[in-house]
Amino acid sequence: MTNLPSDIPDKRRKPLLITEFACLAILLVSMGWFSSQSTAENPISPAWLLIPAFASLGVFLSFIGLMYLRWVASASDDRRTRHRIIFALLTITLIGVWLYGIGNTWSSLTAS
DSSP, X not given: XXXXXXXXXXXXXXXXXXXXXXXXXXXXHHHHHHHHHOOSSSOOOGGGGHHHHHHHHHXXXXXXXXXXXXXXXXXXXXXXXXXXXXXXXXXXXXXXXXXXXHXXXXXXXXXX
């Protein structure tokens, strides 16, 4: 795999940025809308919470993709293995935090 010159952006960068900010907008709008629709007497259905859950997953995955482009794809050949190991550990950590947050949210909703 050859290294691209630094002045030529990767073709995957723009779709990842669009995905990240679109998912972030969906996440923020859905959280705002759900907070205005939910009352103590009439809570929203837990199924509606899949919208912000998938939007946050989209934000995380596109962020991870952009990190890959910045750290691994642009690394020199002699440092690429080290960057891949660090990137894999960071990716596992980020996805684990997301799963932990979604799991805790879901369990707190089903406990009541």
